Amino acid sequence: MSALFTSISLGKLTLKNRIIIAPMCQYSAVDGKATDWHLIHLGGLALSGAGMLIIEATAVEAIGRISPADLGLWSDDTEAALAKVLASIRHYSKMPIAIQLAHAGRKASSQTPWDGGQLIAPQDGGWATVAPSAIPHGANDASPLALDSAGLARIKQAFVDAAIRAQRLGIDAIELHAAHGYLLHEFLSPLSNQRDDHYGGSLENRLRFPLEVFDAVKGAISEDVTLGIRISASDWVSGGWDVEQSIVFANKLELRGCAFLHVSSGGVSPLQQIPVVPGYQVEFADRIKKTTSMPIIAVGLITEAEQAEEIVASGQADMIGIARGILYDPHWPWHAAARLGATVDAPKQYWRSQPRDQKALFGETKIGGR
Structure with missing residues (x-):
């Protein structure tokens, strides 16, 4: 039996x-509101046979968007727009759906990737950004505003409010975004957090705000809603956040009832040196998994079925996350199941697509017609 295709x-x-569709920003929202693009994009992925679909980084307040075209969940309007998309998807797919709640911090107010991704000045349609410390991400960026106690309280409440909206939408799981150089990661890393109060300096202090956000969200939602978190296990910069600190963070999260840890890396510094090779982040997942009983998702150029199977079967991680690979091959889980001799869910409208030598791919399906 395939380990990848066990529950x-x-x-x-x-x-x-064990196949997780990782969050992928689409930069296709209007004032934070989901559009028909999200219905097409998410609807297709929800028919892929993966174990769970995680909706892209969704801003908890308007200034927390990476770009003006980011998805949001901070108002009745943004909630209603996403509700419409989810209702259509739920009509045709029973796949569990999660959402990644995020705040971009000092990396907010940026152009979309296809427009260059640079910081947008307020006079050009952007906005002032916030961060743990007044340290810009790029050498030529404007300095963000260092958050004061009122700002921290506002953002913590924004995460809570967005989580409550997600629960109201019937979302199955919430993933807090503490990776890729965005706000919660900015608090964790000594490269971006140089505060001299109890939110900066020591590791214990740098962990404090992300843990406060986790605790506040967990306390506000039902126990029926799964709560996990995504981290960058390394900044890939000397003197930055690393896997040893990530292990400390993971252990504290486990004590708080965190249901899963999604292990990525990088994003906080343009000085990062990342050796991008197949499975380049799996080692981080493996090292963290050895110290915790939390289910771990590994990511990072996992493209082949056999590669994914080995990661799970060998115990390096409990699940694998796939993002760009499933955009390129929207039926990646079908093809993985075929190669590994497993079965996978598929909509009945597609049952007749099974290859002649894979008649059990979609389980015990009965196809008639003429």
Whole structure:
């Protein structure tokens, strides 16, 4: 039996297999509101047979968007727009759906990637950004505003409010975004957090705000909603956040009832040196997994079915996350199941697509017609 295609429980949520569709920013929202693009994009992915789909980084307040075209969940209007998309998807797919709640911090107010990705000045349609410390991300960027106690309280409440909206939408799981150089990661890393109060300096202090956000969100939602977190296990910069600090963070999260840890890396500094090779982040997942009983998602150029199977079967991680690979091959889980001799869910409208030598790919399906 394929390890990749066995079930797994994340809190009270059970997934049919270990393939997670990782969050992928689409930069296609209007004033934070989901559009028909999200229906097309997410609807297609929800028919892929993966174990769970995680909706892209979704801003908890308007100034927390990476770009003006980012998805948001901070108002009745943004909630209603996403509700419409989810209602259509739910009509045709039973795949568990999660959402990644995020705040971009000092990396907010940026152009979309296809427009260059540079910081947008307020006079050009951008906005002033916020961060733990008044340290810009790029050498030529404007300095962000260092958050004071009122700002920290506002953002913490914004995460809570967005989580409550997600629960109201029937979202199965919430992933807090503490990776890729965005706000919660900015508090963790000594490269971006140089505060001299109890939110900066020592590791314990740098962990404080992300843990406060986690605690506040967990306390505000039902136990039926699975709560996990995504981290960058390394800044890939000397003197920055690293896997040893990530292990400390993971252990504190486990004590708080965190249901899963999604392990990525990088994003906080343009000085990062990342050796991008197949599975280049799996080692981080493996090292953290050895210290915790939390289910771990590994990511990073996992493109082949056999590669994913080995990661799970060998115990390096409990699940694998796939993002760009499933954009390129929207039926990646079908093809993985075929290669590994497993079965996978598919909509009945597609049952007749099974290859002649893979008649059990979609389970015990009965196809008639003429």
